[in-house]
Amino acid sequence: MSDLPPDLPRLRTLETWLQLSLDRIRQQITAEEQRLAAEAARRDPLPTPGWLIEHGIGVGRAPVRVHAGGCWDTRSRCKPADRDTARRALAEGVEACTHCRPDTALGVLD
Missing domain, CATH: 1.20.5 (Single alpha-helices involved in coiled-coils or other helix-helix interfaces)
Known part of the structure; x- marks a missing residue:
């Protein structure tokens, strides 16, 4: 039933x-x-990237500054980068952040 x-x-x-x-x-x-x-x-x-490359404003947006991943002076125009890319940017003349000194940390000094 x-x-x-x-x-x-x-x-x-x-x-x-x-x-x-x-x-x-x-x-x-x-x-x-x-x-x-x-x-x-x-x-x-998300984990903090090891290195950041800050890009300029406008067409082409060329790299203007390299930062260490935890830098407090980064802007919204930063993109994560690996160690080799950050070293290459510094070697090509992109400015190092004066606060976090990625050039010292990467061993790339003038």
Whole structure:
């Protein structure tokens, strides 16, 4: 003996109610997953790059300054760089930051 109603209209009503309930549950799951992902992103910031190259303003945006990764004097125009790229930029005449002295840390002195 089944605990479900025997007639089609009531079965369809139950089906609709269950579908709506399942949709609400899935929406809640999605919202919770997004909340947890945002929380994890705040908790686990991206690692600081070892070196940064600051670019100028305008067309071409040539490199203007090299910084160590944790320098406080960086601007929004900085891009991460690896050790070799930072050394090459300094060797090509790009200015070293006077605060963090990446030229000293990289062993590239004039």
